[in-house]
Amino acid sequence: MKPFFIGDSAKQIYTTLVPSKKRAATCAVILFYPYGQEYMRAHKAFRQLATQLSRKGFDTYRFDYPGTGDSYGELTDVSFTTVVDDSINVLSNIAATQNYERLIAVGLRFGALVAHACMKSSDKLDQLILWDPFASGKHFIDENETMATASSKDTDEWNVHGFELTKCFRDSISTYSILPISDKKIEMVISFDNENSETIQKQFNNTIPTILQGPKNDWNYVDMVGSILMPTKLISCISEHIDQSS
Amino acid sequence: MTQPINIQENILQFGINDDLVGILSGPTSVNSDSTALIIINAGLLHRTGACRSAVSIARKLAKEGYFTLRFDLHGVGDSAFGGDASDDPMAAKKEISQAMDAITAATGIKQFVLHGLCSGARDSFYTAIVDDRVVGISMIDGHAYRDKKFYFVMLGKFLQRPGRWLNAVKIRLFGKPDINNDFSMEEKKLYEETFWPEYPDKKLVEDGFNTLANRQVKILATYTGTVSPEYNHENQFYTMYSKVDFKKLLTINYMPSASHTMTIKADREQVANKLLTMLKTF
Numbered sequence: 001m002k003p004f005f006i007g008d009s010a011k012q013i014y015t016t017l018v019p020s021k022k023r024a025a026t027c028a029v030i031l032f033y034p035y036g037q038e039y040m041r042a043h044k045a046f047r048q049l050a051t052q053l054s055r056k057g058f059d060t061y062r063f064d065y066p067g068t069g070d071s072y073g074e075l076t077d078v079s080f081t082t083v084v085d086d087s088i089n090v091l092s093n094i095a096a097t098q099n100y101e102r103l104i105a106v107g108l109r110f111g112a113l114v115a116h117a118c119m120k121s122s123d124k125l126d127q128l129i130l131w132d133p134f135a136s137g138k139h140f141i142d143e144n145e146t147m148a149t150a151s152s153k154d155t156d157e158w159n160v161h162g163f164e165l166t167k168c169f170r171d172s173i174s175t176y177s178i179l180p181i182s183d184k185k186i187e188m189v190i191s192f193d194n195e196n197s198e199t200i201q202k203q204f205n206n207t208i209p210t211i212l213q214g215p216k217n218d219w220n221y222v223d224m225v226g227s228i229l230m231p232t233k234l235i236s237c238i239s240e241h242i243d244q245s246s
Numbered sequence: 247m248t249q250p251i252n253i254q255e256n257i258l259q260f261g262i263n264d265d266l267v268g269i270l271s272g273p274t275s276v277n278s279d280s281t282a283l284i285i286i287n288a289g290l291l292h293r294t295g296a297c298r299s300a301v302s303i304a305r306k307l308a309k310e311g312y313f314t315l316r317f318d319l320h321g322v323g324d325s326a327f328g329g330d331a332s333d334d335p336m337a338a339k340k341e342i343s344q345a346m347d348a349i350t351a352a353t354g355i356k357q358f359v360l361h362g363l364c365s366g367a368r369d370s371f372y373t374a375i376v377d378d379r380v381v382g383i384s385m386i387d388g389h390a391y392r393d394k395k396f397y398f399v400m401l402g403k404f405l406q407r408p409g410r411w412l413n414a415v416k417i418r419l420f421g422k423p424d425i426n427n428d429f430s431m432e433e434k435k436l437y438e439e440t441f442w443p444e445y446p447d448k449k450l451v452e453d454g455f456n457t458l459a460n461r462q463v464k465i466l467a468t469y470t471g472t473v474s475p476e477y478n479h480e481n482q483f484y485t486m487y488s489k490v491d492f493k494k495l496l497t498i499n500y501m502p503s504a505s506h507t508m509t510i511k512a513d514r515e516q517v518a519n520k521l522l523t524m525l526k527t528f
Contacts, residue, residue: 001326003324043292110344161509162297162507
């Protein structure tokens with residue numbers, strides 16, 4: 001695994017590459033993390049997915065959004081726009097330094113919204129897999145509102161399992177929706193049928209290819225000790241699917 | 247007026263085959279006589295820490311002129327699998343000593359404070375016992391052993407709000423219904439990973455603290471409300487290790503309203519400030 005920073009010292013984005021273990025990769029997969037506590041719960045699962053994809057001949061990248069993980073800044077200083085802009089910079093950097101034929105994005109939960117926005121705003125991504133996605137910014141906000149501490153709900157800065165969700169951030173994502181993008185391949189992998197997946201199906205007129213692989217993953221769950229989630233069947237399902245479809 | 251200190255963050259890969267990964271935060275200029283902080287993983291959480299607390303601490307201390315390494319033990323976060331398995335409940339993690347070597351190689355700094363939450367607290371303690379480069383440890387929710395006063399405090403809390411306690415017992419006995427779930431709890435548990443090792447025998451831990459006290463190692467012991475079923479009054483630390491003379495080396499930071507994963511920003515800041523105070527004493 002190769003960790004590196006993208007960007008200058010004031011705006012470093014922490015990125016990791018798990019290179020192909022088979023051959024020089026012609027295709028790269030970029031993983032888009034979920035938000036807040038879900039990022040912590042998903043970190044090991046993303047590493048596992050990257051490892052599996054590397055064994056199948058893909059270079060796999062992960063990176064921390066600004067204000068998260070080891071990247072620059074604080075969550076209180078970023079918006080959905082900042083996250084998408086920096087993510088596009090990451091994609092551009094990867095595309096510029098490696099001559100891949102195809103770039104595939106896998107976006108988990110909030111990461112599905114970010115990856116979709118990147119696909120919409122730049123020509124870097126060829127394929128997108130939405131993993132247990134939020135259907136829209138409104139769905140993201142509504143779910144987080146149920147998890148925010150009571151004392152923070154009346155303030156601009158919600159506290160969701162110890163992570164800030166500012167009014168600025170909420171405003172910047174509130175109108176965003178996952179919709180079809182012409183000439184782009186978008187698919188969905190879900191661990192259970194839910195309102196988000198049903199909404200996306202409606203928004204795609206029931207044409208979005210969907211894989212269901214249980215059991216249900218409670219991403220937005222927190223216990224007192226900080227347990228993590230490792231949905232092994234679903235991770236294998238995604239890596240197999242990417243391998244077969246490429 | 248004091249000039250703000252410029253800070254830098256660099257990736258540090260170290261250990262055999264550089265298979266351990268961390269981020270070294272610090273000022274842009276190095277004082278090799280200073281003390282560096284190393285933050286140890288809490289259970290399965292990777293090096294950024296619960297609620298990104300390790301990042302906040304590292305950046306705060308860097309602005310104050312101190313280096314901090316947050317890194318992943320073998321098999322956690324971005325570090326490779328490997329390391330030694332040991333049956334010794336108090337075995338020190340070799341990775342932590344390798345982290346000290348790596349910081350010395352990068353900065354020249356030779357003395358360290360170890361900080362950790364939960365299993366990270368215990369790993370800090372076990373390493374401090376065997377590695378005399380450690381001059382201080384900070385443990386959040388480390389070992390806890392009940393004393394007599396613990397039971398009086400517990401009884402007092404029960405008498406104050408008996409309904410709440412009976413409800414807790416009811417929930418433990420019958421469990422909460424798992425709504426909106428088509429899968430069995432057994433199948434779900436296959437995918438939830440939690441790490442909470444057993445405490446070693448108290449005598450072994452007490453001996454360890456004696457070793458640290460004899461070596462003048464400073465100790466910051468933080469306990470949160472989450473572990474109140476094991477630690478429920480401020481000075482329990484003194485009574486559970488009554489055979490240790492801590493001299494003036496021990497600071498208790500009792501935070502009964504804080505959660506184990508420090509979900510409130512003010513709680514995280516309190517811990518960071520206590521660490522800064524400790525580092526300034528070296």
